[in-house]
Amino acid sequence: MAQTAAVIYGKQDIRIQKIAVTDPLSDEVQIKVAYNGICGSDIHEYQDGMDLAIHKHPLTNKCAPLVLGHEFAGTVVKLGEKVTSLKIGDRIAVEPIVACGRCHACLAGNYNLCERSIGKDNSAGFLGFCADGGLEEYCNVKEVFAHKLPQNFPLDLGALVEPASVAVQAVLRSKLQPGDDVLIQGAGPIGLFTLLVVKAAGAHRVIINDLSSQRLALADSLGADLTLQEKDPNLLTQKVNKFTSNQGVNIAFECAGFQTTLNGAINSVGKNGKVVVIALFGSIPSVDVRGLLKKGGSLLTSYGYANVFERTINIIDNHRDSFRKVITKKISLGHVVDQGLELLAKDKHQAKILVQLE
Ligand SMILES: [Zn+2]
Ligand SMILES: [Zn+2]
Structure with missing residues (x-):
């Protein structure tokens, strides 16, 4: 049987073509893909x-x-021989990680940091990068990474579980407490998901800063308490301080990935504040350790996710309407390049574009 897929051959070479559907291995299930989101990576x-x-x-x-x-x-359409936890018809969100399951990091539960998952050519341990991913009609995935959704859970929201898990992992690492004030640097999809997750986790006031007024409008509709469009880190901190009665925020999430936004995050946390870096910086930033030290602050990073998909599914299930607002466009597989990757790169009205496969 043949199916249509978006196949990447290399830099700037994606082809929509027919490929064979293969049977799942014994520890895999075959998913009929409903939606696949497009992301910055x-x-x-x-x-x-x-x-x-x-x-x-x-x-x-x-x-x-x-x-x-x-x-x-x-939706699951075929089961490998050894699969016991899933059945045909189950709705699934796929955790697209490739990990060895045997190294120290994996055995400690930190399979997002698997020591064998990055290739010598720096290839990433994710489906779509070192194995076939979701832009095909039928995809085989490991049973352990196929997370069952509640039976009536909409599959477009199912495609948000992966990127939202990046935010959930970061919020768990931040140890956010109910009533905390939060600053989010960057209102792209990860910043927006972080906004929704900290709100769900009981944050008091959430400030979000981005240069795009379109993205800030979306953040506003998702319940941000203050939206700022401030490039200068010192002016940002002044505005944050004014809003928080000079206390600064308890936690700043860095979801933008620039030196100025990192500086703004560090400047804007109050005493014992935490800066949590989620963004993958394009160049290596310098860190004002002294500024952070003088207020007893800490700097954390959060990379990917491990063991959080069930939590993410529960959070999205409780806040379906808000999460759906992050989906700004649905396109067909044939338009993955022009209306997907290329549009997302230039149009700040877009947050999450989904490719609809069925
Ligand atoms: Zn992604
Ligand atoms: Zn490993």
């Missing part, structure tokens, strides 16, 4: 070939051409 993979396996990946033994896509949800 897909744009880098497409524009620069970033993180794409060019040589055979150590864990999957695969390399480009590969099916693109790592944010997807669908």
